[in-house]
Amino acid sequence: MLKQLLICVLLAISFIGFAQEDEEKETPKERWTKTGNISLLFSQAVFNAEWQGGGVSNFSGNFKGDYDFNYLKGKISWDNKILAEYGITKIESEKNTKKTNDRLAFTSILGKQIKESLWSYSIFLYFKTQFDSGYEETDREVNVNGEIITITDRTKNSKFLSPAYLQFGPGLLWKKSKNLKVNISPIAIRLIFVDGQFTDPNDPRNRLDDDMEYFGVAANKTLRFEFGASVSGYAKFDIMPNVSMENLLNLYSDYLSDPLNVNIDYTMNLNLSVNNWIIVNLTFQAIYEDNAIQGFQIREALGIGVTYGF
Numbered sequence: 001m002l003k004q005l006l007i008c009v010l011l012a013i014s015f016i017g018f019a020q021e022d023e024e025k026e027t028p029k030e031r032w033t034k035t036g037n038i039s040l041l042f043s044q045a046v047f048n049a050e051w052q053g054g055g056v057s058n059f060s061g062n063f064k065g066d067y068d069f070n071y072l073k074g075k076i077s078w079d080n081k082i083l084a085e086y087g088i089t090k091i092e093s094e095k096n097t098k099k100t101n102d103r104l105a106f107t108s109i110l111g112k113q114i115k116e117s118l119w120s121y122s123i124f125l126y127f128k129t130q131f132d133s134g135y136e137e138t139d140r141e142v143n144v145n146g147e148i149i150t151i152t153d154r155t156k157n158s159k160f161l162s163p164a165y166l167q168f169g170p171g172l173l174w175k176k177s178k179n180l181k182v183n184i185s186p187i188a189i190r191l192i193f194v195d196g197q198f199t200d201p202n203d204p205r206n207r208l209d210d211d212m213e214y215f216g217v218a219a220n221k222t223l224r225f226e227f228g229a230s231v232s233g234y235a236k237f238d239i240m241p242n243v244s245m246e247n248l249l250n251l252y253s254d255y256l257s258d259p260l261n262v263n264i265d266y267t268m269n270l271n272l273s274v275n276n277w278i279i280v281n282l283t284f285q286a287i288y289e290d291n292a293i294q295g296f297q298i299r300e301a302l303g304i305g306v307t308y309g310f
Helices: 002-021
Strands: 032-045 058-073 076-091 098-113 119-129 134-144 147-158 164-177 180-193 223-240 243-254 263-273 278-288 296-309
Touching (some): 032 278, 058 098, 058 296, 119 180
Antiparallel strands (some): 032 058, 076 098, 098 119, 119 164, 134 147, 243 263, 263 278
């Protein structure tokens, strides 16, 4: 609990720091603005049979796309963002290709400015899931004609829309610029959707834990209802020419079940643009979702590839 609170405080301080440093001046225009970016990152290592230094041939690729479409008219603003990521890796010595990244998220915030301030009344919607199935691999040893061999079993533990998260509710939006905003919703609903096969005790494919739950959804159910508070933030700034940092933060507390246990989803994207086509990207993501696992889920990815903006 103390670790969660400390992390929340540190993230809040970081966003405050961004706010103090962000000096961008914008001239609002009443119109739709649409921007997007697609990037493909690759890495590869190949060793021939005579190589004595050790190593296994492997290949990995990662796709990332984001698209923003925002609308402004008078005191009304409507900000929308789609984020899609998918990555795979293939190791020569292993039979199966493995996912290294899988994410689909959509954020929408509708706001009405309060007088001439940076604050707006808002309604937000946040949805996230994954594209592809996820698997858990376990090894077991079997005796075959007196020889002990290891067999790896793959068990599906997630798939498209299982789990899927949907959050929405009214609140207040603080927006200094398109690159710096925080939305606070003290009355937010969160729905967690899962496939019935994972919660059916009679289905051998179920993934129920010791509490007879799957991502917090009870046995024989496909939906979990939560009512609580949500805080989301977005901050993007330039560290130096051609180097930018993007930060996305989502916090949620369920009033109905341990409200001090805050769910955290933080992503940092560090981009270095070599030119208009070549980019180096570092992604760090930390998730705390005790309905999934008692601990932090950490993801880090570094790659170089091609990018296209539109």
